[in-house]
Amino acid sequence: MIENDTARKLTVLVCIWAALVLAPYWMPPLGGYTALGTRVLILGLAAMSVNFLLGFTGVLSFGHAAYFGLGAYGAGLSLKYLAPSTPISLLMGMLLGGLAGAILGTLIVRRRGVYFAMVTIAFGQVFYYIAFQWSSLTGGDDGLRGFSRQPLDFGFFSIDILSNANNFYFFVLVCFALIAAVMGFILRSPFGRTMLAIRENERRARFLGIPVERHIWIAFTLSCFFMGFAGALYALLNNFADPRGLHFSQSGDFVMMAVMGGMRSFWGPLLGAAVFVVLQDYLSSVTVNWMSFVGLLFVLVVLFFPRGLLGVVRRKLVS
Amino acid sequence: MLQLLLFNVTNGLIIGAFYVLMALGLSLILNLSNVINFAHGGFLVVGGYIAYTITPYVGFWGALLIAPPLTAVIGLAVERVMIRPLYGRDPLYSLLLTFGLAFILEDGSRFIWGAQGKPVTVPAILAQPLSNEFFFITGYRLFMVLVVVIAVSALFALLRFTRLGIRIRAGTLDLETVSALGVNVRTLRSLNFAAGIYLAGLSGVLAAGQLGLEPTMGAGLLMPSFIAIIVGGVGSLTGTLLGGLLIGVASGVTAVFLPAASEAIMYVLMAVVLLIRPRGLLGEEGMMT
Numbered sequence: 001m002i003e004n005d006t007a008r009k010l011t012v013l014v015c016i017w018a019a020l021v022l023a024p025y026w027m028p029p030l031g032g033y034t035a036l037g038t039r040v041l042i043l044g045l046a047a048m049s050v051n052f053l054l055g056f057t058g059v060l061s062f063g064h065a066a067y068f069g070l071g072a073y074g075a076g077l078s079l080k081y082l083a084p085s086t087p088i089s090l091l092m093g094m095l096l097g098g099l100a101g102a103i104l105g106t107l108i109v110r111r112r113g114v115y116f117a118m119v120t121i122a123f124g125q126v127f128y129y130i131a132f133q134w135s136s137l138t139g140g141d142d143g144l145r146g147f148s149r150q151p152l153d154f155g156f157f158s159i160d161i162l163s164n165a166n167n168f169y170f171f172v173l174v175c176f177a178l179i180a181a182v183m184g185f186i187l188r189s190p191f192g193r194t195m196l197a198i199r200e201n202e203r204r205a206r207f208l209g210i211p212v213e214r215h216i217w218i219a220f221t222l223s224c225f226f227m228g229f230a231g232a233l234y235a236l237l238n239n240f241a242d243p244r245g246l247h248f249s250q251s252g253d254f255v256m257m258a259v260m261g262g263m264r265s266f267w268g269p270l271l272g273a274a275v276f277v278v279l280q281d282y283l284s285s286v287t288v289n290w291m292s293f294v295g296l297l298f299v300l301v302v303l304f305f306p307r308g309l310l311g312v313v314r315r316k317l318v319s
Numbered sequence: 320m321l322q323l324l325l326f327n328v329t330n331g332l333i334i335g336a337f338y339v340l341m342a343l344g345l346s347l348i349l350n351l352s353n354v355i356n357f358a359h360g361g362f363l364v365v366g367g368y369i370a371y372t373i374t375p376y377v378g379f380w381g382a383l384l385i386a387p388p389l390t391a392v393i394g395l396a397v398e399r400v401m402i403r404p405l406y407g408r409d410p411l412y413s414l415l416l417t418f419g420l421a422f423i424l425e426d427g428s429r430f431i432w433g434a435q436g437k438p439v440t441v442p443a444i445l446a447q448p449l450s451n452e453f454f455f456i457t458g459y460r461l462f463m464v465l466v467v468v469i470a471v472s473a474l475f476a477l478l479r480f481t482r483l484g485i486r487i488r489a490g491t492l493d494l495e496t497v498s499a500l501g502v503n504v505r506t507l508r509s510l511n512f513a514a515g516i517y518l519a520g521l522s523g524v525l526a527a528g529q530l531g532l533e534p535t536m537g538a539g540l541l542m543p544s545f546i547a548i549i550v551g552g553v554g555s556l557t558g559t560l561l562g563g564l565l566i567g568v569a570s571g572v573t574a575v576f577l578p579a580a581s582e583a584i585m586y587v588l589m590a591v592v593l594l595i596r597p598r599g600l601l602g603e604e605g606m607m608t
Contacts, residue, residue, distance in 0.1 A: 107597075113410060117355060292430070
């Protein structure tokens with residue numbers, strides 16, 4: 001039985017990675033385009049970062065777009081003013097998102113439940129207003145322009161990720177794999193198990209002597225670092241950083257991706273992101289009222305599929 | 320300078336009063352049902368547009384009376400169909416649902432009434448300024464404050480003196496016991512939700528007279544209400560009242576010295592309150608979960 005289980009897990013894992021690695025080859029014939037695949041990967045990574053907190057620590061952050069957007073602005077500003085280097089811009093984006101999360105996290109972690117959600121939403125909006133008002137630095141409402149991702153330079157050879165969409169996709173895939181591995185590693189570590197314990201029963205975890213606040217703060221900060229990294233990748237994808245990427249409606253989209261795919265599973269948010277991005281891309285091309293349909297999707301998922309796609313599948317397998 | 324300061328403090332108080340009206344509705348629903356109603360701004364917009372639609376027939380005063388209850392009826396229907404199944408589940412779900420609902424309400428208003436802003440005409444008595452010296456206090460702004468004062472007093476009186484109000488307050492503290500004592504909790508939650516949406520509709524009518532109407536205005540007005548609740552302390556309506564006035568005045572005063580920061584000051588205020596008094600100004604210790 002246990003061997004069966006590991007075998008199945010391994011098959012699933014192989015399938016996921018095969019699909020991801022071969023995406024630039026099977027997507028275009030199905031009517032997609034490579035940049036869409038790259039967007040799915042990046043937003044999927046962001047949704048997985050949200051889920052790191054939501055699904056595995058059990059605290060509801062509804063303001064994570066702020067750290068995503070900060071990552072995007074960090075990467076853009078770094079490319080524009082600091083150094084024309086892709087790795088440095090990724091690092092700067094990740095640092096900006098993560099450090100902002102670490103600082104605000106100290107104010108946020110003492111709250112729980114709906115109060116936690118409200119405080120995260122409100123603090124998330126701070127950065128939206130800053131990006132909106134400080135137009136000399138951020139470009140205000142028009143967004144930050146005037147930078148582009150740079151070729152990866154390894155000294156003796158360099159890879160062009162700017163004009164070749166496939167190359168950029170593979171670059172993003174490598175980054176994605178790296179972060180996903182780190183996330184998986186943390187979740188398997190004793191610290192990750194503690195996160196699950198807090199999710200399942202905070203009071204009992206506290207009685208066991210676990211410093212709950214500190215653990216939630218660490219989880220929050222880590223997820224903000226991941227978020228900043230995803231945001232930096234997003235800025236590189238679009239060669240553009242948008243204040244709307246910081247807005248709380250973007251946070252809602254991330255949470256929705258996580259819920260739609262399946263909060264309790266590691267890969268669920270990626271699946272949710274794929275469905276969400278493709279659906280949004282399709283809807284906005286066929287109707288001007290796509291907002292209503294996305295809203296309706298939210299309502300229907302919450303009322304009828306609260307466990308998400310993978311949750312439903314898993315239930316079928318068990319029964 | 321003094322006049323400028325006075326102007327902005329008055330302005331801040333008026334805006335604060337408006338935030339209070341909206342935040343109290345949110346707070347009511349949050350306290351009893353543990354639902355963060357993201358669609359509150361959407362209901363505000365719907366209330367405003369209903370007023371806009373019926374003004375030609377019943378006049379501004381008629382719209383002021385009729386539009387909020389109509390909005391509340393819509394709210395009641397929404398609560399019955401969508402939100403009731405979610406009570407008792409993780410607050411995440413009601414949050415996501417009302418978030419989607421906000422999309423639908425905004426897009427629906429745009430679909431029905433158009434994306435263009437719609438002006439709402441206010442009766443001539445209210446439109447003129449009070450005096451030359453205090454040119455900034457138009458009759459309408461005073462009228463707004465008056466309506467808010469009446470509505471808030473009525474709400475507090477309702478909660479203090481009527482059986483329904485006492486049940487709502489008791490339910491905020493311990494819904495299970497209230498239920499065990501034979502009160503129909505479903506009806507209680509529905510009525511409470513409707514009362515909250517009534518306040519949203521009323522805010523919508525008032526906002527329509529001052530700002531005109533746009534489908535997107537709800538989302539922008541939602542965040543100050545959130546901050547008002549957090550600053551005042553979750554679980555305390557008096558706190559929400561205080562929080563709303565406080566952030567209104569703070570952003571009014573900041574507008575004198577640093578106009579660009581008039582929005583940001585609310586967040587600074589919130590951070591300071593959370594740092595010094597994490598449960599909010601009047602929040603109860605027990606309400607932290």
